[in-house]
Amino acid sequence: MSSDTTIPQTAEAVASSEAISPSSKLAMFGADQPLELDSGVELAPWQIAYETYGTLNADKTNAVVVCHALTGDQYAASTNPVTGKQGWWSLMVGPGKPIDTNHYFVICANVLGGCLGTTGPATLDPATGSPYGLNLPVVTIRDMVRAQARLVEHLGIQTLFSVIGGSMGGMQVLQWAASYPEKVFSAVPIAAAARHTSQNIAFHEVGRQAIMADPDWRGGNYISEGVRPTKGLAVARMAAHVTYMSDESLHQKFGRNLQDRENLTFGFDADFQIESYLRHQGMTFVDRFDANSYLYVTRAMDYFDLAHEFGGSLPAAFKETKTRFCVMSFTSDWLFPTSESRRIVQALNAAAANVSFVEIDSDRGHDAFLLDVPEMFETIRGFITGAANARGIPAPGEGATS
Amino acid sequence: MSSDTTIPQTAEAVASSEAISPSSKLAMFGADQPLELDSGVELAPWQIAYETYGTLNADKTNAVVVCHALTGDQYAASTNPVTGKQGWWSLMVGPGKPIDTNHYFVICANVLGGCLGTTGPATLDPATGSPYGLNLPVVTIRDMVRAQARLVEHLGIQTLFSVIGGSMGGMQVLQWAASYPEKVFSAVPIAAAARHTSQNIAFHEVGRQAIMADPDWRGGNYISEGVRPTKGLAVARMAAHVTYMSDESLHQKFGRNLQDRENLTFGFDADFQIESYLRHQGMTFVDRFDANSYLYVTRAMDYFDLAHEFGGSLPAAFKETKTRFCVMSFTSDWLFPTSESRRIVQALNAAAANVSFVEIDSDRGHDAFLLDVPEMFETIRGFITGAANARGIPAPGEGATS
Known part of the structure; x- marks a missing residue:
């Protein structure tokens, strides 16, 4: 049926x-x-x-x-x-x-x-x-x-x-x-x-390792255990997102522009606009995507070799x-x-x-x-x-x- | 003195x-x-x-x-x-x-x-x-x-x-x-x-976020607390390492060659040689490098703008x-x-x-x-x-x- x-x-x-x-x-x-x-x-x-x-x-x-x-x-x-x-x-x-x-x-x-x-x-x-x-x-x-x-x-x-x-x-x-x-x-x-390509596989493997490194991934059983590996998934998304944009587009969009301030902070907050943009990409992604699906779908792409x-x-x-x-x-x-x-x-x-x-x-x-x-x-x-x-x-x- | x-x-x-x-x-x-x-x-x-x-x-x-x-x-x-x-x-x-x-x-x-x-x-x-x-x-x-x-x-x-x-x-x-x-x-x-460049900063930010996402980073106080954020640091190293190699060199060195086996495993172990290579790079790096130093030295590079x-x-x-x-x-x-x-x-x-x-x-x-x-x-x-x-x-x- x-x-x-x-x-x-x-x-x-x-x-x-x-x-x-x-x-x-x-x-x-x-x-x-x-x-x-x-x-x-x-x-x-x-x-x-x-x-x-x-x-x-x-x-x-x-x-x-x-x-x-x-x-x-x-x-x-x-x-x-x-x-x-x-x-x-x-x-x-x-x-x-x-x-x-x-x-x-x-x-x-x-x-x-x-x-x-x-x-x-x-x-x-x-x-x-x-x-x-x-x-x-x-x-x-x-x-x-x-x-x-x-x-x-x-x-x-x-x-x-x-x-x-x-x-x-x-x-x-x-x-x-x-x-x-x-x-x-x-x-x-x-x-x-x-x-x-091997470079493509490499970037995907970085993302998968970021997810699997998150202790809240729980060997993939996070839903049953009531948690979600949001930090690892956010890092995976950030790493991938950089690869989706060109050096030129990043330069035009962000350059070395600072975030909401005139001077460097000499700290590890998001000084540069590109940093806060990436963090935002990572944080919003976890609200709409499942970490294990990220593993499965990237794996499907890695396996693809039509010839x-x-x-x-x-x-x-x-x-x-x-x-x-x-x-x-x-x-x-x-x-x-x-x-x-x-x-x-x-x-x-x-x-x-x-x-x-x-x-x-x-x-x-x-x-x-x-x-x-x-x-x-x-x-x-x-x-x-x-x-x-x-x-x-x-x-x-x-x-x-x- | x-x-x-x-x-x-x-x-x-x-x-x-x-x-x-x-x-x-x-x-x-x-x-x-x-x-x-x-x-x-x-x-x-x-x-x-x-x-x-x-x-x-x-x-x-x-x-x-x-x-x-x-x-x-x-x-x-x-x-x-x-x-x-x-x-x-x-x-x-x-x-x-x-x-x-x-x-x-x-x-x-x-x-x-x-x-x-x-x-x-x-x-x-x-x-x-x-x-x-x-x-x-x-x-x-x-x-x-x-x-x-x-x-x-x-x-x-x-x-x-x-x-x-x-x-x-x-x-x-x-x-x-x-x-x-x-x-x-x-x-x-x-x-x-x-x-x-903003692309360079972006890749570094991914690495830093991977380190800071590791619960063993402890806000940077991991040494005092007797732990080390090895998983986060390994992911940071893997992400960076991909950027140090060209698509051509990865293709020549690894291509889509499989790791020690003839067929795909349909799993998440390292199927491809590039995956095990990257994992090895991440794992060995943490034995010789300090996670907070990785934050500081990448930050120094990000801040560099001689003009x-x-x-x-x-x-x-x-x-x-x-x-x-x-x-x-x-x-x-x-x-x-x-x-x-x-x-x-x-x-x-x-x-x-x-x-x-x-x-x-x-x-x-x-x-x-x-x-x-x-x-x-x-x-x-x-x-x-x-x-x-x-x-x-x-x-x-x-x-x-x-």
């Missing part, structure tokens, strides 16, 4: 004071519908929380899956009920926006291993009645995409008009195209990579693909540099795929995909419109409200 | 099981010889631990001060008694080496705020009889250089033939040239900057300088990138200084200055020999043993 409900079932929602919005849709899969994971484990029961925007057309040909990044969520274009902030991709998704919900039906699901309604380490383990913690099997990017594919099937959709996402979202896009080539008409991996799945050949991942690709990178992104996108494009070229590649000039670093970068919006709008024409669905401009 | 002794007086040496070698020389300055700090505090008594290599010539014209980096020490060319490893710059300093101790008298002192004999937060505060902890005033790069200048004076040396160092050592080199232009005949700042001291003008820092400069950077160093070295060179040019600049092609990242990079050695050998000829001291090659 599978069923829809609007009541999330995660222990984290109980453990934290933040209530998850009952507005998030939830697809539940029972013991008879396990999710087969790369680890060999069959996960059951399991559930996936998602939001939708726009209307599915009669032919069911206008569905777009938006894949979120490491700390993202299903609230791409609607208010996040935990933070009260607008959706993380409100600039990209909505009426008249590049991914125009007047024309497309957008699905955005919380990833497997996450903490906003989809099964993750804070979910109650039916075998014990306690949160899974580290008893949840480690999941992979392919597992996340498997779960999304099950959701799409559950929604009665045979093929997706497009799959789009940045960073870890872009990894999922590549996995979608490789795993389900017949279901993906177009694909837009942004600021992504077909593998996590490995295809005998070491990245072109083999896209053999005879019919998907139209638009690969995008940013000049100042040093975490997922253009060289990684070029590697994807070279593989797609080797597979004779239909691919366009744009390196966008931006000084905003890796986070550019989340920000107001007009060239990105125009590129995606153009690519999507062209793909819509090719797919035979009404193009934006015919009735758009922007 | 000032006096020499070979017995270090830090509480850290007592608190940790590691004994500091009694071979380290120590200059002690009493209550009547305070060190005036940038914070306005007069520090007294205070002491500075140092090593020397080679022989001071009769004219006292062949002294070279080597300045160490954040986690370095005075053991530039001799066995570190704590780790048992050879000196951190054994490739650079020694008989027949680029800084040839057959010809030059090399002085290397532990920095102020450090933890290997020079006054730092683990030193006993004479006012309380307990370790200073955070009661030690925050010190600056200029304070470190002031302390070294006092040591040089104490040794009866009027002018230095050269001041040389990498990273934070290079900051000290620039400060030496700016503060004591008449005392510095030549200066070699390597992989350095005339200011700490600020000269009314915002970096050229003014070198006005009418007679010092001969050799500025060096590495192509793959993204922490102290070539652009920061160019900024130094432009200021030196604006000040009509004698300066040569070399960007060395290396894929080893910031740590290149510590490694076997032949072009660096040859450049320094050539620069030093030219400077020796100009200074009228016997050039290497006349009696070198290499």
Whole structure:
């Protein structure tokens, strides 16, 4: 059996004071519908929380899956009920926006291993009645995409008009195209990579060690023990956040500006604006994210190596693909540099795929995909419109409200 | 009074099981010889631990001060008694080496705020009889250089033939040239900057927050309370270590290679070699470094902004300088990138200084200055020999043993 409900079932929602919005849709899969994971484990029961925007057309040909990044969520274009902030991709998704919900039906699901309604380490383990913690099997990017594919099937959709996402979202896009080539008409991996590099793994390992070093982590059992490793998680977030911004953007935004005072204090309070900014990033993050989910989702990214799945050949991942690709990178992104996108494009070229590649000039670093970068919006709008024409669905401009 | 002794007086040496070698020389300055700090505090008594290599010539014209980096020490060319490893710059300093101790008298002192004999937060505060902890005033790069200048004076040396160092050592080199232009005949700042950028500050802040998040930090009073914040310090070291290496060097050294096994474990143990390498770096670091010293020395780097001291003008820092400069950077160093070295060179040019600049092609990242990079050695050998000829001291090659 599978069923829809609007009541999330995660222990984290109980453990934290933040209530998850009952507005998030939830697809539940029972013991008879396990999710087969790369680890060999069959996960059951399991559930996936998602939001939708726009209307599915009669032919069911206008569905777009938006894949979120490491700390993202299903609230791409609607208010996040935990933070009260607008959706993380409100600039990209909505009426008249590049991914125009007047024309497309957008699905955005919380990833497997996450903490906003989809099964993750804070979910109650039916075998014990306690949160899974580290008893949840480690999941992979392919597992996340498997779960999304099950959701799409559950929604009665045979093929997706497009799959789009940045960073870890872009990894999922590549996995979608490789795993389900017949279901993906177009694909837009942004600021992504077909593998996590050793530098990427290293930064993630620092974050995991910061969490595990927190005595309130309790071997992953902190929810059961009524505590939360907030300090460790905040440090992990701070370390990661630095990697999302470019040296230039930090220099422009903060430089060596002092915080609310004229002179150095000769102490260890936040003297510099960059320090108070980072501390704020760390402190607010712990209110919206679960520490064990941070472990699981970073691990999924570390494990990602699409070529490995295809005998070491990245072109083999896209053999005879019919998907139209638009690969995008940013000049100042040093975490997922253009060289990684070029590697994807070279593989797609080797597979004779239909691919366009744009390196966008931006000084905003890796986070550019989340920000107001007009060239990105125009590129995606153009690519999507062209793909819509090719797919035979009404193009934006015919009735758009922007 | 000032006096020499070979017995270090830090509480850290007592608190940790590691004994500091009694071979380290120590200059002690009493209550009547305070060190005036940038914070306005007069520090007294205070002491500075140092090593020397080679022989001071009769004219006292062949002294070279080597300045160490954040986690370095005075053991530039001799066995570190704590780790048992050879000196951190054994490739650079020694008989027949680029800084040839057959010809030059090399002085290397532990920095102020450090933890290997020079006054730092683990030193006993004479006012309380307990370790200073955070009661030690925050010190600056200029304070470190002031302390070294006092040591040089104490040794009866009027002018230095050269001041040389990498990273934070290079900051000290620039400060030496700016503060004591008449005392510095030549200066070699390597992989350095005339200011700490906001990205640099951000990475340091992550490390400090990791230390302070460790409940065993105890507000800085861990020595008195018989504990040590080893987990936090290890995370800080791991976060910093990633920034010292380039993406290329990590890729070449580790790639996505797995650790001692053929397959992914689907767990959180160190699956990848880069993970076990980082964990090892963190674990071994805590045996040789004091957590509060890490706070103080990173803070000194953050505060460094040489232009600020000269009314915002970096050229003014070198006005009418007679010092001969050799500025060096590495192509793959993204922490102290070539652009920061160019900024130094432009200021030196604006000040009509004698300066040569070399960007060395290396894929080893910031740590290149510590490694076997032949072009660096040859450049320094050539620069030093030219400077020796100009200074009228016997050039290497006349009696070198290499």
